[in-house]
Amino acid sequence: MSQTTLGAVTLADKLAAAKNASFALATATTDQKNAALRAIATRLGDASGRILEANELDLANGRENGLSTGLLDRLTLSDARLAGLADAVLQIVALTDPVGEAVRGSALPNGIKITQVRVPFGVVGAIYEARPNVTVDIAALALKSGNAAVLRGGSAAINTNRVLVEVIREALGETGLPEESVQTIDEFGRVGATELMKARGYIDVLIPRGSAELIRTVVTESTVPVIETGAGVVHIVLDESAREDWAADIVRNAKVQRPSVCNAVETLLVHRSAAERVLPSVVTALTEAGVTIHADERASAFAPGAVPVTEEDWATEHMSLDISVKVVDSLDEAIDHIRRYSTQHTEAIITNDLANAERFLAEVDSAVVMVNASTRFTDGGEFGFGAEVGISTQKLHARGPMGLPELTSTKWIVRGSGQIRA
Amino acid sequence: MSQTTLGAVTLADKLAAAKNASFALATATTDQKNAALRAIATRLGDASGRILEANELDLANGRENGLSTGLLDRLTLSDARLAGLADAVLQIVALTDPVGEAVRGSALPNGIKITQVRVPFGVVGAIYEARPNVTVDIAALALKSGNAAVLRGGSAAINTNRVLVEVIREALGETGLPEESVQTIDEFGRVGATELMKARGYIDVLIPRGSAELIRTVVTESTVPVIETGAGVVHIVLDESAREDWAADIVRNAKVQRPSVCNAVETLLVHRSAAERVLPSVVTALTEAGVTIHADERASAFAPGAVPVTEEDWATEHMSLDISVKVVDSLDEAIDHIRRYSTQHTEAIITNDLANAERFLAEVDSAVVMVNASTRFTDGGEFGFGAEVGISTQKLHARGPMGLPELTSTKWIVRGSGQIRA
Incomplete structure (x- = not known):
């Protein structure tokens, strides 16, 4: 010393x-x-x-x-x-x-x-x-x-x-x-x-x-x-069988309720078979709340007014009213994307398919993995701990809300x- | 990379x-x-x-x-x-x-x-x-x-x-x-x-x-x-009320049974009121087993053939048939010595005094603290874990046998x- x-x-x-x-x-x-x-x-x-x-x-x-x-x-x-x-x-x-x-x-x-x-x-x-x-x-x-x-x-x-x-x-x-x-x-x-x-x-x-x-x-x-606490590049996957109302409610809540915090969603991955059915109402819910959508080519077809997404966006914790959106061909592609860009904080899937829900929970390696709920629930208070020491994004000693x-x-x-x- | x-x-x-x-x-x-x-x-x-x-x-x-x-x-x-x-x-x-x-x-x-x-x-x-x-x-x-x-x-x-x-x-x-x-x-x-x-x-x-x-x-x-696993500068305290037979058996076992491992004792701290009664049989048990005793001035009176202990000895994990011995005036002095030199692996007290046993267990901050048992028991196999992944000496995630x-x-x-x- x-x-x-x-x-x-x-x-x-x-x-x-x-x-x-x-x-x-x-x-x-x-x-x-x-x-x-x-x-x-x-x-x-x-x-x-x-x-x-x-x-x-x-x-x-x-x-x-x-x-x-x-x-x-x-x-x-x-x-x-x-x-x-x-x-x-x-x-x-x-x-x-x-x-x-x-x-x-x-x-x-x-x-x-x-x-x-x-x-x-x-x-x-x-x-x-x-x-x-x-x-x-x-x-x-x-x-x-x-x-x-x-x-x-x-x-x-x-x-x-x-x-x-x-x-x-x-x-x-x-x-x-x-x-x-x-x-x-x-x-x-x-x-x-x-x-x-x-x-x-x-x-x-x-x-x-x-x-x-x-x-x-x-x-x-x-x-x-x-x-290590903190950074959250948080993903929500809209699966083929996602309920339209849940998708719109959960994505809006996860992005808009408090955009500056680590459990706010940053990237939306939409199964191509769900894009036409689900994406328009999700986009409406987001744009009504003032969110800027950064869309890939296929997603932009359902998101009028979207700006083109960049490679950098996928790895960015916006902490603002911005969201990146990608259309994927399969759950495998969604999981691969998450493995590449996630900070392993929180990821959620909106689905009604049991096998896909269980695969997502088992294969996505993040502190908190969710089915059909807003990522904003990753929180010590919400989990019933009474206090917020922080949210650990490491695997040693503590993981998730502490x-x-x-x-x-x-x-x-x-x-x-x-x-x-x- | x-x-x-x-x-x-x-x-x-x-x-x-x-x-x-x-x-x-x-x-x-x-x-x-x-x-x-x-x-x-x-x-x-x-x-x-x-x-x-x-x-x-x-x-x-x-x-x-x-x-x-x-x-x-x-x-x-x-x-x-x-x-x-x-x-x-x-x-x-x-x-x-x-x-x-x-x-x-x-x-x-x-x-x-x-x-x-x-x-x-x-x-x-x-x-x-x-x-x-x-x-x-x-x-x-x-x-x-x-x-x-x-x-x-x-x-x-x-x-x-x-x-x-x-x-x-x-x-x-x-x-x-x-x-x-x-x-x-x-x-x-x-x-x-x-x-x-x-x-x-x-x-x-x-x-x-x-x-x-x-x-x-x-x-x-x-x-x-x-x-972090490993290093053990392990202490045993012989309290005023230590049973003579337990002291001799436990110290010999902790030093001699396998001297090259991390849970072997390295330093013996003897209450001055126990030195005359307990130390001679402990010393006999050790010297019969070929142990070299590194004694401070007061301990050397009860340890014929001892070599003088050095400041360096107190911080040394001998991993050999060597032990450092010090006579202390109080349990406080023993705990202070441990706080200064221990690697926070394992420490034990031999005592029949309930208050001193509880104080030792509460105040000594090591992965394993013991009353009236050999420090050699700090071991995944002995603890019933079935496997020995190592012994953690850090406080994060895992502490003690893993x-x-x-x-x-x-x-x-x-x-x-x-x-x-x-």
Whole structure:
């Protein structure tokens, strides 16, 4: 660990302090952790003056630095948004504490009892962009699951994050948990992010949240274990037997309800035998909602006003009111297209053919595969997890929507009475 | 993917072929996979002439290159060892196929049914040293769990591995599974290993097996997800109330029964109040078995013939008949020592004090924590998993002994009837 310093406290100091705090957090009771979360929620209201003052400073700097309206909006806090953040923290209080859950166990033939129990990871690192709500969200999720948190937010939110972390630490201190459990390292800039990605022995898991580029950087540069979340080039297949009403409803919902999120559909693959029957009403539903259709040659026959689709479109997460449409000759061609361009987030088929539904579910290798439902249901809240830690697009540890248990590891408890191995 | 070539087949070709084969393997039935494994076991016997001939070539090259006796022994195959390998494959036939297991599921309020099911990772990569048994072992475990395998063994075993993979592929072809499911990339040398570590999109998980140095290299250089296995600086604490007979039996067993493995004890931490009562019989048990004791000043009073322990010893996995011994003033000091030097593999306490036992189990953050049992029990076979995929020392995905289910990921199956999100 190099000695990146700012004033007296080095980055190494902060990492070591978080690790040390994690030992106490690992054995904290659910009651203690919930008391700390309630205190955080209360203080987010009580300290709103201080928080909004720091936020105003970041916003002024942002305007001066020419930040876009969208980025400034994501950066902005208000009394109403703080109340929303406090509510979100209280919702985490209501979640089941995963720590201590006995996952499985048995008695060995020699009388030894073994039990696999959930334990916190230790220290969770997070690298994200200038969205102060993520600071509170990740800290609260980490604390509930018994983890310390080291946070690296976007530099444009540095003042807001500093005060938010101060407030969180005051709440921790007030309720008897170590204040060092939550650390911000924003003041170390890019070097801080780089060192966080290499902090083996200090960071047990690192979660990037933000743009595809940020996630790619973290995944490729980190030597600590990473949970990859996010990017979704999501497909819907309209099979030969697709119901026309379901096709129109589901595709419109999946594209239009919230186009900027990862579970929104990006590409529609239509069986040639369904194109004439189903595509016109799907196209009408989309164009009425203001969607631009990027169509291949065969699809454009049923999509007046469509623009030609490009090779690049197939691999693009538009995150906007744009959709790519292709007519395919077979389910095989649809599955091949998905294998080539999907980010393995969510894919759905609209069909009434049982064999095709089962083939699609078995052969498409994505975190979530669906029959006859909107891809917008890929969501921790919708799945009943109560919280949205993120949606994992990797296959290791967690896949798909992550709840609190995905922020834990396990350990084996072995209880013997003098047994030795023969 | 760069165009590393040897003859006509590039490394990129092999990775793409493995990925393509993985799609068929993912939907293969247990019966098909078991038939392939039985055919592999049979062919290991039938093709013994060809295998041993290739092995003799590797051994001759090894002797010429000055390989140590130990390495030559690990490289050596014989009819008896091939029979052992075939038996190990047949044991994998007997294991429960994890693919398709429904892990959890529920009906959402809107009528959608969600089910999380186990699916293969896809393509498992392995980097290991010149032990031909690992080639068969990893290939068989990967196949049973529905995964393709890309194998990079030690270059000293290149001829043996080539023939073993040939034999495996013949068995696959004979039973109708894709021959491309198992690939060796030994012929690409170091470049092959480097590219394997960077093969995002082709390798779903990479497992290093071998020395601590090999594992460290793979963990730090890989951009594909890695499961870290192995290194064990294992501790046993003799608490104030430790039974003298259990202490002697367990410490001797943990050190002597098989000193070269990762679950053998390396450091003994003795409470000062137990040293005089318990240490002499422990020392006798160890020295009678030929163990060299590396003692700190206070421990050396009870260990005639001990050598002085060094700072380096505390962090060393001896893998030999050596043990480091320290007298500590308290359980806190023991836990602090473990936090500082442990590789978080396995730690045990010998005690009759309930509060201390529970504190140790809760506060020591290792893959396996034990009370009154030999650390040698950290083992997939002993835990009843039937197979030894390795012992994970990381916290992501798998921790401790890994069975077949740890070679799988999951996916969510969502079955709707036209639902859209409000």
